[in-house]
Amino acid sequence: MTVATKSIKFIAVLVLMMTSVLAFANDGAQHQENHHEGGNKVDTPEEIKEYIAHHLKDSHDFHFYTNNETGTHVSFPLPVIVWTSEGLRVFMSSEFHHDDAGHVIVEKDGVRLTKIHSQIYELEAGAEEVVFDDHHHAENAHKVLDFSITKSVFGMLLTGLLMLLAFGALARGYKKGAIPTGFGRVLEPLVIYVRDEIARPNIGEKKYRKFMGFLLTVFFFIWILNLLGLTPLGFNVTGQIAVTVCLAIFTAVIYLFSGSKDFWAHTLWMPGVPYILRPLLAVIELIGFVVIKPFSLLVRLFANMTAGHFVLMSLIALMIVLKDLFGPVASTGMSLVLALFISVIEILVAFLQAFIFTMLSSLFIGMAVEEHDHH
Amino acid sequence: MYNLIGAGLIVIGAGIGLGQIGGKAMEGIARQPEAAGKIQTAMIIIGALLEGLAFGALILGK
Numbered sequence: 296m297t298v299a300t301k302s303i304k305f306i307a308v309l310v311l312m313m314t315s316v317l318a319f320a321n322d323g324a325q326h327q328e329n330h331h332e333g334g335n336k337v338d339t340p341e342e343i344k345e346y347i348a349h350h351l352k353d354s355h356d357f358h359f360y361t362n363n364e365t366g367t368h369v370s371f372p373l374p375v376i377v378w379t380s381e382g383l384r385v386f387m388s389s390e391f392h393h394d395d396a397g398h399v400i401v402e403k404d405g406v407r408l409t410k411i412h413s414q415i416y417e418l419e420a421g422a423e424e425v426v427f428d429d430h431h432h433a434e435n436a437h438k439v440l441d442f443s444i445t446k447s448v449f450g451m452l453l454t455g456l457l458m459l460l461a462f463g464a465l466a467r468g469y470k471k472g473a474i475p476t477g478f479g480r481v482l483e484p485l486v487i488y489v490r491d492e493i494a495r496p497n498i499g500e501k502k503y504r505k506f507m508g509f510l511l512t513v514f515f516f517i518w519i520l521n522l523l524g525l526t527p528l529g530f531n532v533t534g535q536i537a538v539t540v541c542l543a544i545f546t547a548v549i550y551l552f553s554g555s556k557d558f559w560a561h562t563l564w565m566p567g568v569p570y571i572l573r574p575l576l577a578v579i580e581l582i583g584f585v586v587i588k589p590f591s592l593l594v595r596l597f598a599n600m601t602a603g604h605f606v607l608m609s610l611i612a613l614m615i616v617l618k619d620l621f622g623p624v625a626s627t628g629m630s631l632v633l634a635l636f637i638s639v640i641e642i643l644v645a646f647l648q649a650f651i652f653t654m655l656s657s658l659f660i661g662m663a664v665e666e667h668d669h670h
Numbered sequence: 671m672y673n674l675i676g677a678g679l680i681v682i683g684a685g686i687g688l689g690q691i692g693g694k695a696m697e698g699i700a701r702q703p704e705a706a707g708k709i710q711t712a713m714i715i716i717g718a719l720l721e722g723l724a725f726g727a728l729i730l731g732k
Contacts, residue, residue, distance in 0.1 A: 591723070595721055598728070655715070
């Protein structure tokens with residue numbers, strides 16, 4: 296009986312995964328049919344490159360697919376909030392009509408705005424359309440301060456809301472009794488895992504409690520965002536370098552400001568080492584703690600998630616590249632199996648990266664708060 | 671062109687490193703199966719440090 300229900304669950308999960316791969320595949324297949332106006336032959340590898348690059352970047356709307364025969368886009372607009380030379384302007388991204396090359400100009404109370412490569416530009420006064428120089432840089436437009444709710448920002452807000460609801464319910468559950476109910480039963484072991492396997496051994500029994508809030512937040516934030524990246528919604532939030540930079544800066548600020556007396560003594564004036572070497576060591580240690588450690592944290596998360604998405608998208612693109620060679624059915628089947636395989640690995644990587652980030656954060660915090668016996 | 675060769679060299683280096691870490695961890699676990707959990711955690715941390723180095727080099731070389 297239990298075996299039967301388990302296998303049904305397994306098949307259900309498998310089918311769900313396949314539909315997500317198919318949704319990607321659908322997205323990819325649409326691009327293959329793309330014929331430029333004037334009957335030019337389409338350079339498929341070039342289109343695929345563009346498609347993957349577009350997926351890896353942040354964007355101002357959720358783009359599901361484009362029907363090139365009718366020219367209709369199926370997408371979900373997000374609000375654009377920009378600070379221009381004339382002040383704040385707020386409107387929906389659907390006003391750009393999916394233009395990304397600076398053709399569509401939106402006029403808002405005397406400010407002309409356009410979107411080029413997912414960046415919002417403001418046209419200089421009097422300019423009617425964007426003029427590009429030889430390097431495809433806009434000559435008569437400049438970037439504006441962009442506070443838009445982009446896809447990534449939306450993903451982060453969604454994650455924040457999910458965490459607030461789930462962990463709020465878990466916390467409230469403890470007022471009624473010691474054992475959580477419902478979804479809290481899934482969350483409690485994870486919280487305890489972070490506490491007992493990550494925070495306690497690395498920070499130490501005495502001081503770990505103070506940092507649990509940060510470590511738990513960072514762990515679940517990264518994990519949920521990594522998993523959201525595997526859904527067909529196409530989030531790539533932890534693959535945005537700005538996001539990982541912010542997370543690494545949080546960690547760095549926390550361990551630098553909670554450093555104990557011993558930590559600073561060992562960093563700036565290492566005892567037990569010849570006096571001539573001490574300034575040299577201080578420089579090396581300072582660079583290590585202020586620059587190299589946060590840098591390795593941010594680069595690891597960013598590169599892993601970007602690489603994962605890149606491989607997944609490339610495998611999905613295989614079906615288009617190999618269509619002429621193997622026929623549509625065989626190429627689709629092959630890329631489906633490969634993409635499924637990589638998706639399963641990516642589920643593991645999603646957890647592993649959240650774990651590693653939290654683990655290394657707590658390791659660095661542990662180094663900073665540690666108190667030594669005096670020799 | 672040269673950055674591709676550089677990327678290849680980085681990957682060779684990282685591969686040797688990861689192989690050493692993984693192989694030694696396997697040996698350690700085979701010798702002392704009860705310490706498997708601790709060895710795994712240490713292995714993942716060292717793997718992550720190595721990965722950070724390799725990714726850093728890859729991104730700087732790009």
